[in-house]
Amino acid sequence: MLAQIHITFKDGVLDPQGKTVHHALNDLGYDEVQEVNIGKYMEIKLDSASREEAEIRVREMCEQLLANTVIESFRFTLVDTE
Amino acid sequence: MLAQIHITFKDGVLDPQGKTVHHALNDLGYDEVQEVNIGKYMEIKLDSASREEAEIRVREMCEQLLANTVIESFRFTLVDTE
Amino acid sequence: MVKLSFNLLFLLPKSTVDKPKKNRPDPEITPQIVKEHGLTIEEFRRILDLIDRTPNLTELGVFSVMWSEHCSYKSSRPYLRKLPVEGPRVLQGPGENAGVIDIGDGLAVVFKIESHNHPSFIEPHQGAATGVGGIMRDIFTMGARPIALLNSLRFGEWDEPRTRFLLNGVVDGISSYGNCTGVPTVGGEIYFDACYNGNNLVNAFCLGLVKSDRIFLANAGGVGNQILYVGSKTGRDGIHGASLLASSEFDETTEDKRPTVQVGDPFTEKLLIEACLELFKHDWVVGVQDMGAAGLTSSSFEMAHGSEAGVFMDLSKVPLREEGMIPYEILLSESQERMLFVIKPGYESEALAVLDKWGLDAAIIGEVIEEKSVRINFEGQEVVNLPTFPVVDGALDLKRELKRPAYLDDVVQVNLTEIPDITRGDTALKKLLASPNIASREWVFEQFDHMVGLNTLVMPGSDAAIIRIKGTQKAVALSVDCNSHYCYLDPYEGAAIAVAEACRNIVCSGAQPIGLTNCLNFGNPEKPEIMWQFQQAVEGMGDACRFFDIPVVSGNVSLYNETKGDAIYPTPTVAVVGLVEDQEKIMTQGFKKAGDQIALIGFTMEELGGSEYLKVMLDRSDGKPPILDRKHEKQVQSFCSELIQKGLISSAHDCSEGGLAVAVAESCFSYGGHTLGATLTLDQTLRTDALLFGETLSRIVVSFPEERTDEIEELAMRFPIDFSLIGKVGGSDFTVNVNGQEVIKQEINVLKEIWKTSLGSYAGQVT
Amino acid sequence: MKCGVVVFPGSNCDHDCYHILSHILGQETHWLWHKEEVNLESFDLVVLPGGFSYGDYLRPGAIAGFSPIMNTITRFAKAGGKVLGICNGFQVLLECGLLPGALIQNQSRKFICKNVFVSIDNPDTDFTRSCGDNRVLEIPIAHHQGSYYIDPHSLSQLEENKQIVMRYCDADGNVSSSSNPNGSVGSVAGVTNEQKNVMGLMPHPERCADPLWPRTDGQIIFQSLISAS
Numbered sequence A, B: 001m002l003a004q005i006h007i008t009f010k011d012g013v014l015d016p017q018g019k020t021v022h023h024a025l026n027d028l029g030y031d032e033v034q035e036v037n038i039g040k041y042m043e044i045k046l047d048s049a050s051r052e053e054a055e056i057r058v059r060e061m062c063e064q065l066l067a068n069t070v071i072e073s074f075r076f077t078l079v080d081t082e
Numbered sequence C: 001m002v003k004l005s006f007n008l009l010f011l012l013p014k015s016t017v018d019k020p021k022k023n024r025p026d027p028e029i030t031p032q033i034v035k036e037h038g039l040t041i042e043e044f045r046r047i048l049d050l051i052d053r054t055p056n057l058t059e060l061g062v063f064s065v066m067w068s069e070h071c072s073y074k075s076s077r078p079y080l081r082k083l084p085v086e087g088p089r090v091l092q093g094p095g096e097n098a099g100v101i102d103i104g105d106g107l108a109v110v111f112k113i114e115s116h117n118h119p120s121f122i123e124p125h126q127g128a129a130t131g132v133g134g135i136m137r138d139i140f141t142m143g144a145r146p147i148a149l150l151n152s153l154r155f156g157e158w159d160e161p162r163t164r165f166l167l168n169g170v171v172d173g174i175s176s177y178g179n180c181t182g183v184p185t186v187g188g189e190i191y192f193d194a195c196y197n198g199n200n201l202v203n204a205f206c207l208g209l210v211k212s213d214r215i216f217l218a219n220a221g222g223v224g225n226q227i228l229y230v231g232s233k234t235g236r237d238g239i240h241g242a243s244l245l246a247s248s249e250f251d252e253t254t255e256d257k258r259p260t261v262q263v264g265d266p267f268t269e270k271l272l273i274e275a276c277l278e279l280f281k282h283d284w285v286v287g288v289q290d291m292g293a294a295g296l297t298s299s300s301f302e303m304a305h306g307s308e309a310g311v312f313m314d315l316s317k318v319p320l321r322e323e324g325m326i327p328y329e330i331l332l333s334e335s336q337e338r339m340l341f342v343i344k345p346g347y348e349s350e351a352l353a354v355l356d357k358w359g360l361d362a363a364i365i366g367e368v369i370e371e372k373s374v375r376i377n378f379e380g381q382e383v384v385n386l387p388t389f390p391v392v393d394g395a396l397d398l399k400r401e402l403k404r405p406a407y408l409d410d411v412v413q414v415n416l417t418e419i420p421d422i423t424r425g426d427t428a429l430k431k432l433l434a435s436p437n438i439a440s441r442e443w444v445f446e447q448f449d450h451m452v453g454l455n456t457l458v459m460p461g462s463d464a465a466i467i468r469i470k471g472t473q474k475a476v477a478l479s480v481d482c483n484s485h486y487c488y489l490d491p492y493e494g495a496a497i498a499v500a501e502a503c504r505n506i507v508c509s510g511a512q513p514i515g516l517t518n519c520l521n522f523g524n525p526e527k528p529e530i531m532w533q534f535q536q537a538v539e540g541m542g543d544a545c546r547f548f549d550i551p552v553v554s555g556n557v558s559l560y561n562e563t564k565g566d567a568i569y570p571t572p573t574v575a576v577v578g579l580v581e582d583q584e585k586i587m588t589q590g591f592k593k594a595g596d597q598i599a600l601i602g603f604t605m606e607e608l609g610g611s612e613y614l615k616v617m618l619d620r621s622d623g624k625p626p627i628l629d630r631k632h633e634k635q636v637q638s639f640c641s642e643l644i645q646k647g648l649i650s651s652a653h654d655c656s657e658g659g660l661a662v663a664v665a666e667s668c669f670s671y672g673g674h675t676l677g678a679t680l681t682l683d684q685t686l687r688t689d690a691l692l693f694g695e696t697l698s699r700i701v702v703s704f705p706e707e708r709t710d711e712i713e714e715l716a717m718r719f720p721i722d723f724s725l726i727g728k729v730g731g732s733d734f735t736v737n738v739n740g741q742e743v744i745k746q747e748i749n750v751l752k753e754i755w756k757t758s759l760g761s762y763a764g765q766v767t
Numbered sequence D: 001m002k003c004g005v006v007v008f009p010g011s012n013c014d015h016d017c018y019h020i021l022s023h024i025l026g027q028e029t030h031w032l033w034h035k036e037e038v039n040l041e042s043f044d045l046v047v048l049p050g051g052f053s054y055g056d057y058l059r060p061g062a063i064a065g066f067s068p069i070m071n072t073i074t075r076f077a078k079a080g081g082k083v084l085g086i087c088n089g090f091q092v093l094l095e096c097g098l099l100p101g102a103l104i105q106n107q108s109r110k111f112i113c114k115n116v117f118v119s120i121d122n123p124d125t126d127f128t129r130s131c132g133d134n135r136v137l138e139i140p141i142a143h144h145q146g147s148y149y150i151d152p153h154s155l156s157q158l159e160e161n162k163q164i165v166m167r168y169c170d171a172d173g174n175v176s177s178s179s180n181p182n183g184s185v186g187s188v189a190g191v192t193n194e195q196k197n198v199m200g201l202m203p204h205p206e207r208c209a210d211p212l213w214p215r216t217d218g219q220i221i222f223q224s225l226i227s228a229s
Ligand SMILES: Nc1ncnc2c1ncn2[C@@H]1O[C@H](COP(=O)(O)OP(=O)(O)O)[C@@H](O)[C@H]1O
Pocket: C070, C071, C080, C083, C093, C094, C095, C096, C097, C098, C099, C112, C114, C138, C292, C293, C518, C519, C520, C552, C553, C554, C555, C556, C557
């Protein structure tokens, strides 16, 4: 099983990296860029008994460690790998 | 238009962050974790004339600025937002 | 190039080593394969002679890396032998991972500088980061705790499209790696010049502190000692001849061309430092070697060779990061953050426990054997069996052709009558202060943690950094230097000037030079002109070191710094380490108090050749570099250090790029302190441009309280040395009057702003 | 005062904190290894030092927050024990919820190492009481992720509870965006918990507490703690 996890800043938290990249892209002539948000993408290979179990465990991992829920939100999808 | 960009290390490139998070998850009791890879996820809001154009421009942005193509590879999808 | 004919190969004795059966079949060694391993026909013949059979592919790989320029120093070794390497304080000269100098109190400093030029050009962030990691390992491999880092960076011109990207990447890389390991980056230098457009230079220096009786060498000791692998797992990073591996002839599982850059893991490095220093406390540690260039290969062969023994290793026991790695790859991998220890048998579990505590991978992978060979097994098969001598020392020194480059004929004394003198210097001063090679480096060193460790008595931004030695009254001063422009115009004098200037920086900070390390960055040695530059520079450096009585204890050579036939200027970077006996007697370059006298030690001549002034104002880079009068230089330095030792002066700053006007302005700005104005009153018959901006060597600007003037002047007279009062600290302007005529008047804060922001605003722009 | 200095893998200001507490200020100081669950009952102060615990991988302080020693430290703090988190130590305290808020990348996206000024916002804590009239300190920062973030509602709560201990300012004590080095909300440089026995700050008081340097403003923090114990 592969968990694909996306972690992004919550609304209202200023993302300095996103802001800088946005400026940089505009300066480079990409005028069509309206907004940039930068987050993390993680792939976790799991050896779980079932999809249900994986679902619960990955959520737990995100809440406990992978995301800081004061500033970040997360979402994930599970992909069968066999 | 929204570009959703995933940037990950190329095969064989050391991912120190992934390695350390992998250990940490195991230490926390998530024994089912087999491998962790950590990359970046970017969302770019675009004001492009067409999907085709957006496709070309986003690829260019990735190559020019967003990804470090010496060690990273990227993929992206375009989502209509209207 | 001569081609090795197949017929010849058939005449060769068959390899006696079994080929690994379970893995890919070992291919025939064809001339093509030999060539792809960077070995010449002569070298291959020599290998056959030395081992009396054909090497298998893995063995050929071993020879290829060990006989490479990088590991064997085959072009440079004959010249390096001429450097002075001895002195009463030298505990270890060149030949080990780093040099060691005794500083008394039972302590010694360990230091070396090394290049990471090519990797940093391909991927500036990781290239620079791994450069820092590599040099630190050289230092703690000797048993020392790294306590300071410096770097010497060279980039192309500001207008070159890639320069900004490289500058940002390199600085980021150094910052990310050094800061994380908790070793302060306390100084360095940055130059921009068109000659580095296609080849930037990243030279990293590290200094460590060790008890003088606890120095460890790359020694394997006696038979039966255990070989302990420590650190990151081995991956396929930076494998030499990767193109060959990927070629379909013998590998169907061809994959994407692998990136040749390695990613640094500073966290693992930090753990390695702590774990190694903990291991070094034990008497059962016999020897240690880091796995740098050529990885497991060079570390095992060098340790075996160094102790006149042999080594047996089982590669199946090496911790691997990737699946399916073959012996060739495991041996040649350049994965970072790895070390090889030799420990006495019976202490394996104790050693492994220490490493486990720090969360590091470790494994016993072999032992020391009597036979002077390195024998390597993999999955039960012997894959390498080579005598150590031919591999480590068998490469022949190359007698490369030398030829004085023709361009030198065109370098003549700049004809000053062609250049109109100036009546005011304001514009030139402002331009110089904003220019790439003079503007403040604050933007760079603020990204480096230069304070961690609580030892940095003098932070970046003065002539030399000063690191105190806790528990003693001592401190060490560090400076890295090279004006490659001068070296281009005259490699012999340029290298000597680099030595003189680094020493002058050390002296200005209140220290005495005690040792030197160098990084010789040059173009393609196969070109006789480049080899001539190399020979001249090494000779100039050696002569200057002999004259100033400073031993060269370590160094590094980086050749082939050229792109499309354009070589860099010869860049023999030197880093000098100085000793301060009393922490109270340190000196900085900034003026301290309004009302203080400003004076110049040394004198100014009409020298503008190779100056920043000519480059910035007239876009000229010709002429002869300023003249180094060594005796005079020595006098200037010893007078300055006498003033400091007697506690008579408040600041000292040497004149270099930009000349007198820039040196005084820099003393006004002094990072961290207050900004003070100054008025210079000069009586001179020299041209104004040369007086203000010429780069005559052997000059130091000092300041001191007015009431000490008589005492100092008298000392100067008795010394004797050229010494002149040139002005006063104070006011809110920088003013220069020459022969009663005002030639510069600017608000000091305006000048400071120009100088301070130039580099940062350049770096921050998007192209 | 009996002090403990925590060592996480990757801590690198641990020796510096130890040096100031033990050698400069003469306090009884012990190392606390991250894997140990020592009994902290007899301790007056636990310091979480700066550095890059776990390489700052994932987020600074995130992984260290799960070290075994953090359980003990949490109990110690709940029982009123004094805990000081400096830089990375601050990040750890935020990650494990002993302090409110979070730290994100500096606005400049660069590591910043330099001296800054901070003004003491609350001189009435065990960490600041010795400042007397000296309300503006010159103190070094050295971080990449030091921009303090908390939502506006919680920020005003912090202000009400006097939990903001120090803010970045200029040499004269004026707090403004031009003297804010990293983009922290409200220029916040250090905060306490509600009970005011746990403090985290980004500046490094241990880097300006050795009399070998001209300024020793950082001693105020340690002297306050010594007086309070
Ligand atoms: N230019 C030089 N001057 C003096 N010694 C040098 C010079 N270049 C290399 N050396 C010495 O040669 C030895 C081998 O250098 P190098 O291969 O760079 O070391 P490492 O194997 O640690 O990377 C070292 O002891 C180094 O100090």
